[in-house]
Each structure stands twice: as structure tokens, then as C-alpha cells.
Amino acid sequence: MAPKRKRTSTLSAITDSGGHEPSPPLAVLPTGMALVSTPEEAGVLIRRSSTRRKKVVDYAEDKSQEDGALDGPLTELEEDELVDEEPAPKKKRRTRKKVVEPVIYDIPPVDTKETSFKGRLGYACLNTVLRAVKPDPVFCSRTLRIDTILKPDHGMDYCKELGRKNAEDLSRLIQWNEENSIRFLRVSSEMFPFASHQEYGYSLDYAEKELKAAGDLARKYGHRLTSHPGQFTQLGSPRDAVVTSAIRELEYHCQMFRLMGLDQDSIMIIHMGGVFGDKQATIERFKETYRTRLTDDIRARLVLENDEMCYNADDLLPVCEELNIPLVFDYHHNWIYPSVKPIPELIAQINAIWHRKGIKPKQHLSEPCPGAETVMEKRKHADRCKALPPDLPDDMDLMIEAKDKEQAVLHLYRIYDLHPVIHENLRPEKPSKPFPCACLDEDGLTTAPRRRKTKGKGKAAVDDGVADAVESGLVDEDVETPKTVQVMVSGGKSRPKSTSKARTSKKDQKKDGGPL
Numbered sequence: 391m392a393p394k395r396k397r398t399s400t401l402s403a404i405t406d407s408g409g410h411e412p413s414p415p416l417a418v419l420p421t422g423m424a425l426v427s428t429p430e431e432a433g434v435l436i437r438r439s440s441t442r443r444k445k446v447v448d449y450a451e452d453k454s455q456e457d458g459a460l461d462g463p464l465t466e467l468e469e470d471e472l473v474d475e476e477p478a479p480k481k482k483r484r485t486r487k488k489v490v491e492p493v494i495y496d497i498p499p500v501d502t503k504e505t506s507f508k509g510r511l512g513y514a515c516l517n518t519v520l521r522a523v524k525p526d527p528v529f530c531s532r533t534l535r536i537d538t539i540l541k542p543d544h545g546m547d548y549c550k551e552l553g554r555k556n557a558e559d560l561s562r563l564i565q566w567n568e569e570n571s572i573r574f575l576r577v578s579s580e581m582f583p584f585a586s587h588q589e590y591g592y593s594l595d596y597a598e599k600e601l602k603a604a605g606d607l608a609r610k611y612g613h614r615l616t617s618h619p620g621q622f623t624q625l626g627s628p629r630d631a632v633v634t635s636a637i638r639e640l641e642y643h644c645q646m647f648r649l650m651g652l653d654q655d656s657i658m659i660i661h662m663g664g665v666f667g668d669k670q671a672t673i674e675r676f677k678e679t680y681r682t683r684l685t686d687d688i689r690a691r692l693v694l695e696n697d698e699m700c701y702n703a704d705d706l707l708p709v710c711e712e713l714n715i716p717l718v719f720d721y722h723h724n725w726i727y728p729s730v731k732p733i734p735e736l737i738a739q740i741n742a743i744w745h746r747k748g749i750k751p752k753q754h755l756s757e758p759c760p761g762a763e764t765v766m767e768k769r770k771h772a773d774r775c776k777a778l779p780p781d782l783p784d785d786m787d788l789m790i791e792a793k794d795k796e797q798a799v800l801h802l803y804r805i806y807d808l809h810p811v812i813h814e815n816l817r818p819e820k821p822s823k824p825f826p827c828a829c830l831d832e833d834g835l836t837t838a839p840r841r842r843k844t845k846g847k848g849k850a851a852v853d854d855g856v857a858d859a860v861e862s863g864l865v866d867e868d869v870e871t872p873k874t875v876q877v878m879v880s881g882g883k884s885r886p887k888s889t890s891k892a893r894t895s896k897k898d899q900k901k902d903g904g905p906l
């Protein structure tokens with residue numbers, strides 16, 4: 391290798407333009423000249439020894455570009471221009487202004503169908519059109535980590551300011567919905583980060599103005615707003631910390647609706663949760679908590695939903711009838727874990743409770759992805775729904791739990807000609823990915839890792855609640871799931887122990903006559 395080094399240093403010396411002490415040219419030139427015969431070869435050797443710096447091509451907008459000087463392919467850099475001297479003072483770079491052209495989407499026609507349905511269709515939490523607005527996206531789930539709260543220049547003021555902005559954006563979302571004939575929305579549980587946290591929790595009174603404005607707008611337009619607290623909200627958990635945390639979460643949702651001035655139709659939907667080895671004992675714990683620990687305000691808004699893993703409509707109806715708790719019937723969940731009773735019979739029984747309590751009935755609709763075969767694949771929600779259920783009552787509210795959010799609602803509007811749509815607000819449907827896909831881990835315990843922000847409400851208890859949620863297998867798409875759940879259930883090799891709990895639990899479910 392020694393000769394090589396010698397050769398390059400020789401050429402460095404030849405090309406050195408200052409600063410270094412050059413070797414005497416006469417002594418080295420013959421050697422160097424003997425080694426290279428073409429400029430290219432010299433270039434190769436020079437590269438080895440020189441401090442290279444790429445020539446910066448400035449694409450700044452200037453006269454020459456306007457004149458079409460860059461019409462050809464962008465200039466391939468004169469790559470290895472040698473610059474050994476001190477760099478010249480940097481030219482001020484100007485960036486080319488992006489010309490934003492309106493995107494024209496190609497929206498294919500839909501196969502039209504007929505329905506007698508006259509209720510409202512809604513979507514959950516996020517509007518994909520408003521979220522994509524630049525530079526100031528409109529959405530209601532700005533959040534942060536506890537680490538950020540602890541930073542001296544952030545603190546709780548910063549945390550609460552995010553909540554205030556979220557609440558402010560809720561009005562813009564409602565306005566957009568009105569303009570697009572959507573009058574039903576699930577409010578994000580993440581609206582006020584850490585508001586129900588044991589240590590960092592806070593009252594929402596400071597955002598009274600923004601919440602009232604959103605509520606006033608919703609009432610003015612006749613929109614229904616509901617919520618679906620996270621799946622760690624398990625009132626039947628055997629762990630007191632989980633139950634306490636769940637109650638705090640429900641109080642937070644209640645305060646939100648109270649400050650918005652919304653009536654009894656603004657309900658909070660939860661699942662029964664895990665089985666914890668004994669379904670009946672869990673139901674009994676739930677009943678006890680419902681009777682003895684919940685405020686009237688919470689009881690007025692709390693409703694249960696059948697899930698696809700542990701508690702179907704048959705399991706929940708007796709509890710709901712006994713405690714006068716309305717039941718949200720989820721068609722997709724019932725398809726995976728069906729009740730014995732036929733749907734029309736169930737719906738009649740379910741609606742009786744809604745009416746008794748003076749609340750407008752509400753149900754959930756989503757469809758599995760095409761090609762789903764295993765239970766876990768079937769749990770994944772498709773981007774859109776292709777049809778309304780045949781047994782759908784004419785008048786009730788139907789939450790469309792599809793990934794394309796408002797687009798899924800507008801899609802159904804077009805299929806059934808329910809409302810006129812604004813063409814510019816339509817987006818094309820993405821082609822569906824076939825199974826098996828990266829959406830499911832080896833146990834199919836979750837869907838694709840979604841870019842979600844940390845939720846972090848009542849962390850310690852939430853972690854327990856999360857474990858319960860994982861144990862119950864209830865980690866689904868439409869409840870905003872704290873990041874911890876994502877990590878725990880999608881963790882691949884570094885999967886924590888709790889997942890093995892989930893496996894055990896599945897066995898328990900089998901024993902319990904569950905769907906697996």
C-alpha cells in the first residue's frame with residue numbers, strides 16, 4: 391500500500407493550491423507522470439487524497455431559469471471538482487417557490503343502491519381533508535409526551551395550549567361537516583392531553599370559551615357529537631387502579647360535553663373489556679362499579695358496545711336491561727362474534743332501551759378488508775363501506791368506523807344518494823392490500839403500526855388498563871389507542887410479556903365459549 395500512498399500524495403502536491411507545503415515539483419513529477427496517462431486517471435487518484443466538496447448547484451429561482459435554462463434534465467453535478475482552499479463565502483441560497491397547483495382527483499363512479507335509511511352517518515375523530523391542509527392542518531388530537539411537559543420551557547401551559555387549539559379546531563371540523571351534510575361526529579378523546587392523568591390532569595374550565603363555541607355550533611346545526619373513551623377504560627377490571635383511572639377518564643369526557651352544553655345524545659361508548667378468566671364475575675364487578683362509583687352525569691351518558699372478542703350482544707343485553715344502559719350494536723363485531731338472537735330481534739330489544747332513556751339510538755358500521763380469513767384479519771377495518779346493512783332501522787345514527795373517515799361517509803352518500811356531495815372534497819379510494827400483510831403481526835394482534843402520538847392519560851393506571859385491553863384482545867381500530875398499546879401488541883421480537891397473557895386469555899375465551 392505504501393506506493394499508493396506515495397502516488398496520491400504526489401498528485402496532491404501537484405494540485406495543491408496553497409496552505410500545504412508542496413513537495414518539490416521536479417523531484418516528484420516524473421513518478422506522478424509515469425502513473426497517470428489520462429486526466430481521468432489523475433482524477434481518480436486525486437479523489438483519494440483531496441478534501442472533496444460537492445459543487446452546490448443553486449436551483450434558486452432566477453432570471454436564467456425563468457428563461458428556460460433548466461429546461462433540460464437538472465444539471466448533473468461536476469462531481470469531483472477539487473476544492474482544497476478555504477471555501478468562498480457562502481452565497482445566499484434562495485429556494486424555488488413551489489407552485490401549488492390544484493390537484494384534480496379522479497373519482498370513479500360508484501354502483502348505486504337504494505335504502506330507506508334516513509338517519510345520520512358519522513365518522514370518528516379525524517377529517518382527512520382538513521388534516522392535510524397546509525401549512526395549518528385542522529385536527530383535534532395534538533398531543534405531547536410527559537417528558538415535554540417536564541421541560542422548563544414547555545410545562546403544563548404548553549400542554550393546555552394544545553388542548554385549547556384542539557378545541558378551537560373542533561368548530562372548524564363541525565363547520566366543514568355542515569357544509570358537507572355530515573351531522574354526526576365522534577369527538578377525539580385526545581382533545582385535552584393528559585386531562586384525566588392522575589398527576590398531570592387538569593380541569594377543562596380554561597377552554598370553556600372554545601368548547602362552548604364548538605357546542606353552540608353543533609347545536610345550531612343539529613349535529614350529534616359522541617365519544618369513545620380508550621379501551622383502557624374498563625370498569626369491570628379486577629384492579630382498582632384501572633377502575634379509578636377509567637372513572638377519571640369518563641369524568642373528563644363528561645366535563646367536555648358539559649362545557650359544550652350538549653344534551654343526552656352526546657354519549658360515551660365503552661366496552662365491557664377483558665374477561666379476566668371469569669366473564670360473569672367481571673360483569674358483576676362492572677355492575678357494582680356502575681351502581682356505586684359513577685356519578686349521575688356519567689351514568690346519563692354511558693353506553694356499552696358489543697365487541698368481537700369477549701362480549702357479544704347476547705352477553706351485554708341482560709346487563710344493559712338491568713341497569714338501563716343503552717347498547718351500541720356494532721355490525722362488524724357481531725359478524726365476527728355473533729349473538730344467537732337474530733339481528734332484527736336484537737335491534738328491537740336494543741332500541742327499546744335507547745327510547746326508554748330518551749336517547750337517539752346509535753350503531754356502528756364497518757366492513758372487513760377483502761380477503762380476510764382468520765379472525766384477526768377479519769377484525770381489520772376496510773377503508774370504506776360498500777353497503778348499509780339490510781336490517782338497518784330507518785331512523786338512527788350510524789357511525790361509520792372506516793379508515794377513510796369522512797370519505798367513507800361521502801362514499802355511502804354517493805352509493806345511496808343520501809345527500810349531495812361537493813366533488814372537490816372527494817378523494818379516491820386506495821387499492822386494498824391483500825392478506826397476509828404487514829398490518830398484522832404474527833399473532834394478528836393488531837393492525838398496521840399507525841402513526842399515532844402518545845396518548846398518556848393516567849399513565850400508571852393506563853398501563854394496567856392497556857394490559858387489560860391487550861389481555862382481552864380488545865385492541866381495535868376505532869378507539870384511539872395509546873402508543874403503549876401499539877408497542878405492546880405490535881412489538882415483534884421485543885414483544886413484552888403481556889402478549890403472552892393475551893395468548894393465555896384466548897385460551898380462557900375458548901373455555902368461555904368465546905369466538906376463538
Ligand SMILES: [Zn+2]
Pocket residue numbers: 695720754791868
Ligand atoms: Zn365499534
